[in-house]
Amino acid sequence: MVTLTVGSVTLDLPDDRATLIAEEVRRAAVAQHAESLGLDAGRELADALELRLVGESDDPVKIEGDQAFALFHYLNVAAPSPSDPLYLAVRALVECD
Secondary structure: OEEEEEOOEEEEEOHHHHHHHHHHHHHHHOOOOHHHHOOOOHHHHHHHHHHHHOOOOOOOEEEOHHHHHHHHHHHHHHOOOOOOHHHHHHHHHHHHO
């Protein structure tokens, strides 16, 4: 499990979902025009998730700012369930900025 802190919400993600998110936000972060779209922060998020997945850190991954935007972009593309707690927490955080 990987623990995320999104605003005031703490969520535990299964390793397989955390791995998929890390792969996809990293892919978006290195895509053409990623920086101009604000997706380049996905690289930092992917690194943080991977540190937890390999056991180098047990601290929760704090998602905020540009990392939240990059994750929100991925979650919108992935078409999550409208009731997915991660999607709801990230959407609320992004909409507040």
